[in-house]
Amino acid sequence: MLDQGKRDLVSIEDLGTAEILELFHHADEFRANLRAWSDLCRGAIMATLFFEPSTRTRLSFESAMLRLGGGVITAADEKNTSRSKGESLADTVRVVGGSYADILVVRHPEDGAARVAARYARVPVINGGDGAHEHPTQTLCDLYTLWKEKGRLEGLEVVLCGDLRYSRTIHSFCYALARFGANIVTMPYPGFELPDYVLHRLRRDFGVQAAAASVGDLPGIAGSSNAAAYLTASKPHQLALFTNLTNVEVNRIDAIYMTRAQRERHTGEDTTNYPRLSRSTLGAAAAKDARIMHPLPRVDEIDYDIDDDPRSVYFRQAELGVPMRMALMAFLLGKIQLRASPPAALAVTPGIAAGAGLRCPNERCITNNEGVRYLTRDFRLREAEAPPVLSCAYCEREVEARFVGHTQQRVVHRYNSPEARHIKSPQRVYFESEAQALAAGFECRDG
Amino acid sequence: MLDQGKRDLVSIEDLGTAEILELFHHADEFRANLRAWSDLCRGAIMATLFFEPSTRTRLSFESAMLRLGGGVITAADEKNTSRSKGESLADTVRVVGGSYADILVVRHPEDGAARVAARYARVPVINGGDGAHEHPTQTLCDLYTLWKEKGRLEGLEVVLCGDLRYSRTIHSFCYALARFGANIVTMPYPGFELPDYVLHRLRRDFGVQAAAASVGDLPGIAGSSNAAAYLTASKPHQLALFTNLTNVEVNRIDAIYMTRAQRERHTGEDTTNYPRLSRSTLGAAAAKDARIMHPLPRVDEIDYDIDDDPRSVYFRQAELGVPMRMALMAFLLGKIQLRASPPAALAVTPGIAAGAGLRCPNERCITNNEGVRYLTRDFRLREAEAPPVLSCAYCEREVEARFVGHTQQRVVHRYNSPEARHIKSPQRVYFESEAQALAAGFECRDG
Amino acid sequence: MLDQGKRDLVSIEDLGTAEILELFHHADEFRANLRAWSDLCRGAIMATLFFEPSTRTRLSFESAMLRLGGGVITAADEKNTSRSKGESLADTVRVVGGSYADILVVRHPEDGAARVAARYARVPVINGGDGAHEHPTQTLCDLYTLWKEKGRLEGLEVVLCGDLRYSRTIHSFCYALARFGANIVTMPYPGFELPDYVLHRLRRDFGVQAAAASVGDLPGIAGSSNAAAYLTASKPHQLALFTNLTNVEVNRIDAIYMTRAQRERHTGEDTTNYPRLSRSTLGAAAAKDARIMHPLPRVDEIDYDIDDDPRSVYFRQAELGVPMRMALMAFLLGKIQLRASPPAALAVTPGIAAGAGLRCPNERCITNNEGVRYLTRDFRLREAEAPPVLSCAYCEREVEARFVGHTQQRVVHRYNSPEARHIKSPQRVYFESEAQALAAGFECRDG
Numbered sequence A, B, C: 001m002l003d004q005g006k007r008d009l010v011s012i013e014d015l016g017t018a019e020i021l022e023l024f025h026h027a028d029e030f031r032a033n034l035r036a037w038s039d040l041c042r043g044a045i046m047a048t049l050f051f052e053p054s055t056r057t058r059l060s061f062e063s064a065m066l067r068l069g070g071g072v073i074t075a076a077d078e079k080n081t082s083r084s085k086g087e088s089l090a091d092t093v094r095v096v097g098g099s100y101a102d103i104l105v106v107r108h109p110e111d112g113a114a115r116v117a118a119r120y121a122r123v124p125v126i127n128g129g130d131g132a133h134e135h136p137t138q139t140l141c142d143l144y145t146l147w148k149e150k151g152r153l154e155g156l157e158v159v160l161c162g163d164l165r166y167s168r169t170i171h172s173f174c175y176a177l178a179r180f181g182a183n184i185v186t187m188p189y190p191g192f193e194l195p196d197y198v199l200h201r202l203r204r205d206f207g208v209q210a211a212a213a214s215v216g217d218l219p220g221i222a223g224s225s226n227a228a229a230y231l232t233a234s235k236p237h238q239l240a241l242f243t244n245l246t247n248v249e250v251n252r253i254d255a256i257y258m259t260r261a262q263r264e265r266h267t268g269e270d271t272t273n274y275p276r277l278s279r280s281t282l283g284a285a286a287a288k289d290a291r292i293m294h295p296l297p298r299v300d301e302i303d304y305d306i307d308d309d310p311r312s313v314y315f316r317q318a319e320l321g322v323p324m325r326m327a328l329m330a331f332l333l334g335k336i337q338l339r340a341s342p343p344a345a346l347a348v349t350p351g352i353a354a355g356a357g358l359r360c361p362n363e364r365c366i367t368n369n370e371g372v373r374y375l376t377r378d379f380r381l382r383e384a385e386a387p388p389v390l391s392c393a394y395c396e397r398e399v400e401a402r403f404v405g406h407t408q409q410r411v412v413h414r415y416n417s418p419e420a421r422h423i424k425s426p427q428r429v430y431f432e433s434e435a436q437a438l439a440a441g442f443e444c445r446d447g
Helices: A017-032 A055-067 A089-100 A113-120 A136-150 A168-179 A196-206 A222-227 A314-319 A321-332 A418-422 A434-439 B017-032 B055-067 B089-100 B113-120 B136-150 B168-179 B196-206 B222-227 B279-283 B314-332 B418-422 B434-439 C017-032 C055-067 C089-100 C113-120 C136-150 C168-179 C196-206 C222-227 C279-283 C314-332 C418-422 C434-439
Strands: A045-050 A071-076 A103-108 A125-130 A157-162 A183-188 A208-214 A229-233 A247-249 A255-258 A291-293 A379-383 A389-392 A398-400 A403-406 A411-414 A428-431 B045-050 B071-076 B103-108 B125-130 B157-162 B183-188 B208-214 B229-233 B247-249 B255-258 B291-293 B379-383 B389-392 B398-400 B403-406 B411-414 B428-431 C045-050 C071-076 C103-108 C125-130 C157-162 C183-188 C208-214 C229-233 C247-249 C255-258 C291-293 C379-383 C389-392 C398-400 C403-406 C411-414 C428-431
Touching: A017 A136, A017 A321, A045 A055, A045 A089, A045 B055, A055 A071, A055 A103, A055 A125, A055 A136, A055 A321, A055 C045, A055 C071, A055 C089, A071 A089, A071 B055, A089 A103, A089 A113, A089 B055, A089 B314, A103 A113, A113 A125, A125 A136, A125 A321, A136 A168, A136 A255, A136 A291, A136 A314, A136 A321, A157 A168, A168 A183, A168 A196, A168 A229, A183 A208, A183 A222, A196 A208, A196 A229, A196 A398, A291 A314, A314 A321, A314 C089, A321 C089, A403 A434, A411 A418, A411 A434, A428 A434, B017 B136, B017 B314, B045 B055, B045 B089, B045 C055, B055 B071, B055 B103, B055 B125, B055 B136, B055 B314, B071 B089, B071 C055, B089 B103, B089 B113, B089 C055, B089 C314, B103 B113, B113 B125, B125 B136, B125 B314, B136 B168, B136 B255, B136 B291, B136 B314, B157 B168, B168 B183, B168 B196, B168 B229, B183 B208, B183 B222, B196 B208, B196 B229, B196 B398, B291 B314, B403 B434, B411 B418, B411 B434, B428 B434, C017 C136, C017 C314, C045 C055, C045 C089, C055 C071, C055 C103, C055 C125, C055 C136, C055 C314, C071 C089, C089 C103, C089 C113, C103 C113, C113 C125, C125 C136, C125 C314, C136 C168, C136 C255, C136 C291, C136 C314, C157 C168, C168 C183, C168 C196, C168 C229, C183 C208, C183 C222, C196 C208, C196 C229, C196 C398, C291 C314, C403 C434, C411 C418, C411 C434, C428 C434
Parallel strands: A045 A071, A045 A103, A103 A125, A157 A183, A157 A255, A208 A247, A255 A291, B045 B071, B045 B103, B103 B125, B157 B183, B157 B255, B208 B247, B255 B291, C045 C071, C045 C103, C103 C125, C157 C183, C157 C255, C208 C247, C255 C291
Antiparallel strands: A183 A229, A208 A229, A379 A389, A389 A398, A403 A411, A403 A428, B183 B229, B208 B229, B379 B389, B389 B398, B403 B411, B403 B428, C183 C229, C208 C229, C379 C389, C389 C398, C403 C411, C403 C428
């Protein structure tokens, strides 16, 4: 089903680090005269398939495509994509990506939906936000803004503030900052800390170490600083050389990234004292050279009276979204070529497809929702031992597989038993627990 | 009101048989390089006026127009077009077809609405589906797919399966298959048989005869074969030479056209055992060369695991919709010319306008709904005698007129009385019953 | 925040009288061949931001932009723009007017919203209707239609009929008719008279005098003629020379402008006997050369059977909307230049910004609704004395300021006291009442 020649952007990891930097330079070119490119993608059509409303993201993509001279068709349904009724995402993208459109932008409430779209569509797919999973073009725009403002990404001190738990924007941004060697200071509103699976992935994939942090006095957002943490990648720069990374003091902030409370994903949390950036926050010494970023829309978390402060770059951040998306789409449509190679990850085996006995533990994953009808559960081995860790090929949620089974013998063993080690692909399947294996009709021989 | 020069596509009958075949060849040309036509209709604007939601049809039209280089404006209101509130369809198409757009695509929940639009608009109107009446571009795409897959239409054996009662797609397709000399095997889900008025029209207009049919073993859909019928046109090919057409055995199927249950038009019917096409259906001998078609979206009536079977052409069918619609619109906008003549039907008198005393018996007809405010009831004489049959000029529903009146004398007679025969146009009016005539203020003199 | 170089169309007053006439000539040029301009604005993007539904207005703008060769992005949200949730209009236009679009069309339920949009956006803003305030492009189209039909505007006798109270179209049209020297005959449905603030503004800004009027017999709409009034500007033409303007008899009507009952803005008014234009109205002697106009959509207030009367120009009126909007947008985008100067009003000081202690008395004004969060109340001095009258810089509602305060001394005086006269800008602030001043922390020293 996978069209070999095409490239998609489902996760920010689908783009190589050097590719991203090249795209920034292309975006600069587009931005120099936004109205001068209306022949570049003439004849091409972009479809925006938005199963969840997002006017801003949709308009940004549509503007980018029109500025490239292409056409736009839009399906913005807010239907419940329940299991029982309506067309499957796989069918929709096969139809719309058949002759209707040459590139698809998909936004969907279920985690991992964009990967499903990319697998089934014949044309390039861009993830416009899939549940709590990723929103990679927002991440590209955020990185692009930071890169333009500060001239680099490596070694920057970036404060993330507010709702770090439910914001997919923040999660993607964290992975990307770690990859480019920026340091992260988390200042969550209590109860809205970064999820463990994000911290774990930061540690494993980028060697990120965490320490307690203090950031001086930042009025308005300091109330949440009790939970402040400092996340720094072990490899690319010096700080990580400190073997005892304890309480890091941050005296010079390069950017404060503020987020609104993602109320549509909450389950009753109280946000009465949610942090609020104001003129007094900007008056703090540590914020002297900080850029204030926000993915917008804002609610009340940034005061209107700092809009005119030159450090407030959130409207510029939105403005950069169009040239950034122009560069991305021109690239995916083959209208500009990048010299850099695609990320290695794309070269490796795509998963442990039907062999896995696992069920994705993320209840919001598309494999547990609309995909039940037609998707094969598919996992990727992230850590081979102690115990094996696999990640869902769609939503990337990780799961520990403490049991290993043999598909033909229908037996299952503890992952660290000698018997388990002898089971090879394609007979080797993974289970989270013995109960899961038994339910699948396997027998346990470990006694 | 009718702009003489323009052509519309309200019913598939609005296109001549030879015209349709010419359009197929044009569609092939467009399809050869979909992105190469962005100058053909430059400067033209298509408006999609969708009073009933249909993302797929709308996107297909919009893509076709953009690929032709034109612009698109869209009104997709789901408002109830009740009699009392809102703007009438006639007003809407006069405004939008005034200077806003050069061609209109109308989808509307009321039967016959597209004919109303065509009458009032100054620009070409395409029916994008009007109630249970017709959906002629779907029919064109279906025929085009079949023609490409099998190289011809005449003499093909086409199985229609599922909900044959409420699917306008099926009804239009039946008329078109009969016209091109294909044979139809109906395999309805019990309770969802073809309506009598469709069978009647097939018989009268195309000389279609019906017989019981057996289609061997078709697992999954065979459960409904008790009701299988064989419909064949008497003229164009041999089978009809059999004077005793009894139980026809079909051993080689050219296409199985599956439809979903049109639940939005149902009134509580049980669809628990609705037919379901699966790998085992395709394993049947009779299905060896069959093409599996479906207008999409599918719900559960085709298993996902036959998607990769080369005989499954439903996604190709959707893909062909764009070049087919490009050909149609380029034709209606005068950008391509056809050598064939328009259908003769268009040359005859358009109806027995205000003279008829009839009321369309179809309660979903636009003349009984939003048109009450402004439409003149208008009928077309289909059979002059035994007794006269007239069809609504909007929704084409037929009605037997057993009484004939004289508009000036205000008297009414049985259709077969000598007095009735003497009443000539324009004084001659028709009534379904004596009661209807009396209610209209006519007197009955037959005693 | 205000981009000096750009022009907006928020109120019809934003265009000079000579500019409007020039735009009519440009519209004529566009209209001569609607499809011939697809290169004029190539590369430009228009965003329609519709916070209140209006398919017709939106489609007209979108068609105009496409015919100019530009692109269109659309956000048609029907969300409640309450104070507490959602993005502010100011933020939306800063983002969308950042890099997404080169011109914005805004429709919003709150009075004055379009002025807010114009202040915050970097690109030209067109008011597509803001609450009960204005709908200036409708006014332009109405004037253009009248001008084309009658060859002039000055001295025309224009009957306004129906709901004159809630129709913003009517209010803008009144100001414009007065400005061009046309005479207005109001024939409101009882209870739906022109609001006092409209009459007051007509009197002050254009010297319009009012008199009782009789218009002969106009069946269908005559029932409301008891309240008929004749409004004529004192300066530009002769009638006003009559010093005793009492009961004016109008024997020759140039246009009857009919409006539907604006039910969405009503609060339970009875419209059972709402006027209805019919064939018999057109048979009246006074209507011999009248043009029947209507902003559409109509409900029941004009009979369908006069649609074909050559005097019925409401569909032509809608048709003229596209070339008129093409001319306007080509002008605002700098693609056509006008020889005439902009209106003087734009040259004067924009307001008495933060200094005013007033609150706009219009509860539907954006300053009392979503703008509470971020807008500075801003007023314009209209009459300096007896007592001072100020108008809200957003919704233009006027307020009498009977008290004047000193911002530093925190004291307030009656407007006509010697102390009040000595208070100069920028210390001078205005209050509607003593209570309002006290509530703001001022002290009253007048005793």
